Amino acid sequence: MDKKLLDILACPICKSSLVYDKNNQELICKADRLAFPIRDDIPVMLEDEARELTDEEIDALNI
Structure with missing residues (x-):
């Protein structure tokens, strides 16, 4: 993933x-x-293409 692209992308919601x-x-x-x-x-x-994250997945990401 291009760092510049990541810097400008935001959650659409x-x-x-x-x-x-x-x-x-x-x-x-x-x-x-x-x-x-x-x-x-x-x-x-x-x-519609996004998937919901579980509590375990959020904790594992450590973000």
Whole structure:
């Protein structure tokens, strides 16, 4: 994930910053507890494509 792109991307729902999860190829919004997938190096920033994160996943991210 390009650092410059990550700096300008925001959650499409709450507009908060996102955290890149390299292992799962996802952008994480901790405020909304959502993970947006990255497919073919392109972030898919659609609410319908995001998955909800569990408490364990949020804790494991350590963010």
